[in-house]
Amino acid sequence: MNFLETAILLFIGSFLLIYLTIPKIIKVVEYKRLMDDPDHRSSHASKTPTLGGVSFFYTLIFALFFMKSWGSFDEAIYVIPGLTILFIVGLKDDLVVISPGAKLITQVFAIIFILANPSFTIDSLNGFLNIHEIPHYLYLIIAGFMMLTIINSYNLIDGIDGLASVVGIVIMVIYTTIFYLTQEYFFALLAITVNASLMAFLGFNVSSDKKIFMGDTGSLIVGFVISILTLKFLALNPSDYTELPFLLENAPLIAISILIVPLFDTARVFAIRIANKKGPFSPDRNHTHHVLIDYWGLTHKQASFIIGCxxxxxxxxxxxxxxxxxxxGMVLMLVSVVVFLGYIFFRYNYSFATLKQKIMLKRKVDKITGKKSESNKNSNPQANQLNGKFKEEEAKVNSTDETVL
Structure with a gap:
């Protein structure tokens, strides 16, 4: 069976496996009452089934069995233990919340299996910033930190309907193209499998009557696969880049551009939390997608589509x-874009407490006025008082936004 036939079968099989089994997962989750309860920072208002990421795990395990012959260094044997570790910790975190420290430790163990495989070894940066050969210990440190960053960055953007799936689909399409052109067919098939899974899952994630979240189980697994593909991309041989439409030494910057959404959002949120004297993993609603929804009034689908584009x-x-x-020159370009985006979103920085107060006050005003004409509004002293208070609070919040960072 050639590559094209295998790719088509894996795509169709993965898509159908996710599409046909997620409704069963939803029924089990609802029957066992394992649904996600909305809290003060949730973007949904009702209890929603979670554990959609369970379907990613068994789909990938099945797919790895069929694609293992396409690997050059038995990569599938090293990927499966890491997937299993993250599946277990993600499942536990979805059912019983665990600490960020415990999650990081388990992620390190999962990453060790990948770094032990010679297929992912990076011996040189090929002239990036005039850096060529690098020692093996430095590769282990850089690669381990990079994989940890990617896994957790992807986990953090899973905050609204469709966003993690849309961003994941974009990333997988790009990596499928890269590995197909370089004839690294195992990794192309791995990206195709995850892509099909995300496409099938997306329909349920944005559904109004069959909604389900991927949870930490899904985001950790997908983030892990993205980190594997990124590491392999950077470990490609120089001869492979003759088929790619960019220079060899620009590969690290291309990798950053592929992952710009999760990396930028994580860096921005961590900076805000540290500036506000909070822990970098403390929950809030300062993510980019929260800004688009809360400040600019976009729906989940609209925000996900804009970020994906x-x-x-x-x-x-x-x-x-x-x-x-x-x-x-590309580094200067990247820094300029990041600084520009950072300024825009830091400009719209806010805390949930002031935002909630602002929204509740506005709802009171709308309820009392009943959307009457301006003349009727002026005849209602209570509405005028609340409206004046609302404007004062809004001005206070806006002035706070301008002074933060």
């Missing part, structure tokens, strides 16, 4: 630049 356009821009520009 931005991710795709950003990658295309850097691929075009990477075909001619040297990495110093």
């Amino acid at each position: 931005f991710n795709l356009l950003f990658v295309m821009l850097f691929i075009v630049l990477g075909s001619k520009a040297r990495n110093l």
